[in-house]
Amino acid sequence: MSCSIGIVGLPNVGKSTLFNALTRSKQANAANYPFCTIDPNVGVVEVPDERLQKLTQVSKSQKTIPTTIEFIDIAGIVKGASEGEGLGNKFLSHIREVDAIAQVVRAFSDENVIHVHNRVDPKDDAAIINTELALADLQTVEKRLKAARTSAKGAGAKEFQSQVDLFEKIFNHLQTGSPARQLEYTDDEIALVQELHLLTMKPMLYVVNNDEENKKTRKQENIIDETATQIQISAKLEAELADLSPEEARQYLHELGIEQTGLDKLIVAGYKLLNLITFLTSGEPETRAWTVKADTKAPEAAGVIHTDFVKGFVKADVVNWQDFVAAGGWSKLRETGKMRLEGKEYIIKDGDVCYFHINA
Secondary structure, eight states: OOOEEEEEOSTTSSHHHHHHHHHTSOOSOOOSSTTOOOSOEEEEEEOOOHHHHHHHHHHTOSEEEOOEEEEEEOOOOOTTGGGTGGGHHHHHHHHTTSSEEEEEEEOOOOTTSOOTTSSOOHHHHHHHHHHHHHHHHHHHHHHHHHHHHHHTTSTTHHHHHHHHHHHHHHHHHHHTTOOGGGSOOOHHHHHHHHHHTOGGGSOEEEEEEOOTTOHHHHTOTTSSOTTSEEEEEOHHHHHHHHTSOHHHHHHHHHHHTOOSOHHHHHHHHHHHHTTEEEEEEESSSEEEEEEEETTOBHHHHHHHHOTHHHHHEEEEEEEEHHHHHHHTSHHHHHHHTOOEEEOTTOBOOTTEEEEEEEOO
């Protein structure tokens, strides 16, 4: 399965610089003025996974295929976007198409880079974006609420009254400036909420864009919201790393005392946010990583490889990737007793190496 993360934020907070670094491209315009990005830029990035190379060596695979994640650089949103300011409605519509949101807030100081509000305040940046998303959702919910109230006065009133109750609950919550994802829903309610395609239902993490000199900000672990996922990066540093070879980038990070690139941190946080895991297949033709939701059963995981595999699933040989490497591959695994034969109810775990038996 593929997943997409939309990069959003105010103009000139470093979104396009970060996108270019992540995708190792220059396709996003990172000019120093608001709305230099109009149409969204899309980049597909390979997910770094050290397990793949080790499996490839053991299996002597001819090809190594990592899983991928899609990043979408969405134009800067400004105060009043929900009312159309700064082409806001067009930009907000792009957010509806992504699986999750990475909201970039500015914590770096640079007199040469304009801030639309002439100050550096990441918490206020986040508040503006979150308010605009909530206001856009209020408009959506209000329309559905009016329609449900009208329907509740006619035939089948009982069915529509439950919709009225749900939409009123969401509307009142959004009016406080809180996202719709914070509410609890029944299974029936979730189906209705999904039809609304609410922006504030999407899982979101914050990307605090620092400069390397701003050590005080870097130490503030909860600069935005203590309940939200937050990572700290330097888009400027990521851009510098993107221009280096992998070996030079590793050396540069070592000199700076940094263990993880911003890309690695963002992907790990994104996978956790979307509740995703990776399982692996390995043999002489290829070693490959596959992405599935956590708690996915074996037949559905096989279906990611080919949809026909769901119906034809019989069983699966499963082993942890470290045991696979230690044993030296499939041919020697049976001697170790580490390989398991799993059926249709088996729940795939991150790092599982699988061989699916399919009834053609």
